[in-house]
Amino acid sequence: MRLVARDCSPLAPQPTAAEAAWLRRLATNVRATDLVVPISGERDEDEPIVYCAWDGTWWAGRYVGSLSFEGHSLTIEPRFGLATLRNWLFEATSVVLTDAPGKLREDESFIAQLLASVWAHGFVEAARHGLPALRRDVATKGPTIRGRLDVAASLRMIAAGGGQVVSVRSERSLDHAASDAIVAAYEVLRRWLGVPDEQWMPARAKELIPNLMSVTGACPRVPTKAELDKIRYTPITAGFAPIAELSRQIANRRGLAADVDASGETKGVLLDVAELWEMYVLSVLRKAAAPLTVTHGTREKAATKKMLHSDVTGQGLGTLIPDAILHDGGMIRGVADAKYKSLHPSATAPNGPQRDDLYQMAAYLGRFIPPDDKNSWGVLVYPYDPARPSTPQAEQFGPWSLDGGRKIVFTALPHVASDAVIKLRDLIVRMTPERYVWRAQA
Numbered sequence: 001m002r003l004v005a006r007d008c009s010p011l012a013p014q015p016t017a018a019e020a021a022w023l024r025r026l027a028t029n030v031r032a033t034d035l036v037v038p039i040s041g042e043r044d045e046d047e048p049i050v051y052c053a054w055d056g057t058w059w060a061g062r063y064v065g066s067l068s069f070e071g072h073s074l075t076i077e078p079r080f081g082l083a084t085l086r087n088w089l090f091e092a093t094s095v096v097l098t099d100a101p102g103k104l105r106e107d108e109s110f111i112a113q114l115l116a117s118v119w120a121h122g123f124v125e126a127a128r129h130g131l132p133a134l135r136r137d138v139a140t141k142g143p144t145i146r147g148r149l150d151v152a153a154s155l156r157m158i159a160a161g162g163g164q165v166v167s168v169r170s171e172r173s174l175d176h177a178a179s180d181a182i183v184a185a186y187e188v189l190r191r192w193l194g195v196p197d198e199q200w201m202p203a204r205a206k207e208l209i210p211n212l213m214s215v216t217g218a219c220p221r222v223p224t225k226a227e228l229d230k231i232r233y234t235p236i237t238a239g240f241a242p243i244a245e246l247s248r249q250i251a252n253r254r255g256l257a258a259d260v261d262a263s264g265e266t267k268g269v270l271l272d273v274a275e276l277w278e279m280y281v282l283s284v285l286r287k288a289a290a291p292l293t294v295t296h297g298t299r300e301k302a303a304t305k306k307m308l309h310s311d312v313t314g315q316g317l318g319t320l321i322p323d324a325i326l327h328d329g330g331m332i333r334g335v336a337d338a339k340y341k342s343l344h345p346s347a348t349a350p351n352g353p354q355r356d357d358l359y360q361m362a363a364y365l366g367r368f369i370p371p372d373d374k375n376s377w378g379v380l381v382y383p384y385d386p387a388r389p390s391t392p393q394a395e396q397f398g399p400w401s402l403d404g405g406r407k408i409v410f411t412a413l414p415h416v417a418s419d420a421v422i423k424l425r426d427l428i429v430r431m432t433p434e435r436y437v438w439r440a441q442a
Helices: 017-029 082-093 106-129 151-159 177-193 203-216 225-229 240-252 273-289 355-368 417-431 434-441
Strands: 002-006 050-052 058-060 063-069 072-077 134-142 165-173 267-272 293-296 305-309 316-320 324-328 331-338 377-383 407-413
Touching (some): 017 063, 082 417, 106 177, 106 240, 177 203, 267 273, 355 407
Antiparallel strands (some): 050 058, 063 267, 293 324, 305 316
16 A cells, blocks of 8 residues: 655545554554654654544654555655745755656655755765865885884784785775765665756765765765764864764665565655754744844753752753744843644644643743743744635734743744745844844844
């Protein structure tokens, strides 16, 4: 069987009894973390790939991609369309997706294009100062010493009548596991995209790949994670660590699509759309909030705080990590959190926002904002839904006040970055006291 769904949406049509039984086994036995290729290098906790709601309706989770399980396949397409994901990805990473899927089947092209674009962008960024030439020890035999003398090896050679010594010198080389992983991923992506003249690759990547391939060969062995972890990068080459790991994951999913085979082995690749949405919101927010400074709570561990602390040991309990914190000098002016959900009312959330999200934002404000500060606020940012163009009530009737006077606002953000910047800037000006409005206009 082959099922097709859209992320964060009920399956349409709903599965038959046999399909539902398969989905139930899939939800129980397959973890998203085993199939998701991260875009930013760090992700929040996983959610189910598919799940059955309280009313018996089957839903797809927040991922897009294809997978196979027990000889059957599931493809999850982006509910807002590939063009929207293009906008988000370009805003977050300056990556441009091509419009040439080549020989890929239509239901698989979007995942391969996204992966290829993220990979190519990461490779070019890492190679800003050149390829990852790392130091390694090279042993040579000869009548003279080049580098340091390998006493034990030299004695063995002399005893055998060789008349030479063994010396070891350190030299820079591209012959290491990171290079193997990058070339292996390139070969997988090139084969599956099938685009003439490698049009999906930036010019800089086209220049660099042949240099790596001259060392690794065209089909290098895919290194293990342990082999990559052993690499000792320099400060200049440290940017290759995440792209090498991403390359390893791409290369190990050699097919990228959910090829159904008789073995029943679980295969496939998923992308976390909620992760991409968070990156998009953060990028837009940084442009809209100037001159306020925006820090990313998920990535910047200094922003992490505990909700509770033990009176006995001082140990913290309940980690609070908002997606973004807005600073004015040393003072926090706002807290923002991206939610890849619907802001419109639903059966499980009749008022629009989900209860857990409200409690989460209240906890953020209680922990990061002083109790007597009535000028700071929190914002929950949702994607605009073209299928429901009306303004959600939670946004329309905002801001909303907590008992202490602090405010929470909700906004559905456009998918075009320039429009999103304007909407967020207007919200920030509206929520900021007069002295900060004056500074923003200046």
